[in-house]
Amino acid sequence: MPGLQTVALSVVAGRGARFEDAARSGWSHLLEHMVFKGAGGRSARDIVEAIEGQGGQINAATGYERTSFQVRALEGGLDLGMAVVADLVLRPTMDAADLVREKQVVGQEIAEAADAPDDLVFEMAQQAAFADHPLGRSILGVEASIGTAQPDTLEAWRAALYAPEALVVSAAGAVDEDELLALAERDFGGALAGPATPAPPPVSFQGGVRAQAKTLEQANLVFLLPAVGLTDPDYFALRLFAEILGGGMASRLFQEARERRGLAYAVDAYADTYADGGVLGVFAGCAAKDAAELARVAAGEIEGLAASVEGAELARAKAQLKGSMFMAREQPASRAEQAAGQALLFGRTLSAAEVAERIEAVEPADLARLGERLLGGKVSAGAALGPRAALKAVEAFHRGLFG
Structure with a gap:
């Protein structure tokens, strides 16, 4: 550099x-x-x-x-x-x-x-x-x-x-x-080969609920859906789906849950990915009395995004994703880590132009297909931590998506 x-x-x-x-x-x-x-x-x-x-x-x-x-x-x-x-x-x-x-x-x-x-x-x-x-x-x-x-x-x-x-x-x-x-x-150069190491078990998203009552001012909520992995063709579609859903102040969740309804100060969406699978996640901190309603809003926004996406918000998400990835490339530590991860996954590094091309290639139909994959198994997971009034929020999220 x-x-x-x-x-x-x-x-x-x-x-x-x-x-x-x-x-x-x-x-x-x-x-x-x-x-x-x-x-x-x-x-x-x-x-x-x-x-x-x-x-x-x-x-x-x-x-x-x-x-x-x-x-x-x-x-x-x-x-x-x-x-x-x-x-x-x-x-x-x-x-x-x-x-x-x-x-x-x-x-x-x-x-x-x-x-x-x-x-x-x-x-x-x-x-x-x-x-x-x-x-x-x-x-x-x-x-x-x-x-x-x-x-x-x-x-x-x-x-x-x-x-x-x-x-x-x-x-x-x-x-x-x-x-x-x-x-x-x-x-x-003189390092000796290690013992045979079995491959880890494949990703298996089973779904379920963890709820714990704790004396806190706010409820802490996480909702998860099974998603694709780092090597999946829909990886960039997943990243863009998460960005549109809750990646910033212009995202659907921020605008609906915080700006329009005032249900939460902190609410965002993210994608956690492994080699062969991952999750789409939503995190929120809110008043316990609002937890179930926020869960229903999150479910509704996911369902709505899976059904349709506007061209302007997809373009904005692409710009945001490229921005975050390219800004990281300008930091030596991030670039070294990024290159190592790519070498481990793909046996080579990916150029900035190749990454940009893959992001730009994502179309609304790709997000719709990803939405079907996210919701097709009718399985979700999540956790609620805080006052007892918030502990049913994960079930409310699941019902909001799957009835």
Whole structure:
């Protein structure tokens, strides 16, 4: 990226919490914590001081299908960044005393998420949608499952999760391609293949309701419908459907639920996608007395959008989607992550022109077809968290769509 004086490095494993069984729930996230406790002869403090001493930053994130290690550095910082991340991924220390402490830290993270309603309601909705499937379990896991991890078993999980055949090294910004290739060969070229890792079970949206009474000022609501995945031909139709439905202040949900009816301060729609499936979701925070009515409004707007779309709102959604994707491409860290994800899914990167072409190719008939796919199974899921008066909102959403 010409003109930049910084570089972003992402080393991304195409595996995450979706590869766990129930006994190892949360191990991928725990492992991500543990590798920072010491690796390649560096202590936890050495790791961060080495990166920060050169003006950089280091971080990591665990998802259902990916685990990502990221370094932001000044120009010239790729050498050190690559060496440190390679140590984290391939040569962590796995000290037993560190593991005991880190289990406590993760336990506090689990408790913190449970105390945050706008986090907890999404976890509840995920459980309602996918039940005992790995996607129905929290990425953080539960204390019982992370408590069973030992240094040797966690090391075996690392060898499977971060196996070299699952890794992509990606960099953007002030980076020279020849240098990147040489450093990748130096630091990852000797990595040994991991153990055979079974493919995760296919996406299975089962549908259901999770409702929990809690003393809160507002009801927190999430409604979900089964949707398509990242590799599906209707992927961009899904993204545009979510944008028109609740992607911004001009969206149908914002205008109807907030501006016209005053039912909610916060209401939006989104698409969560995995390789082979996904969900269309609606989130809202509202007064408990308005929860059922808001659910019916959300159902009605989905049904209406599935039936017809105006040319102007489709054009606006296309502009918004291209804007968000292209703005992300102007940030080195986002571009590095985006390229790694594309390489893992498609075996190549997609140009901005190709992405724009796919977005522009979506027609009203594509949204209608997607609407049929969203509603055809007559199944939904959702969660309601807050005062008791709001707890029937998920059922109201389902009835609004399917009777």
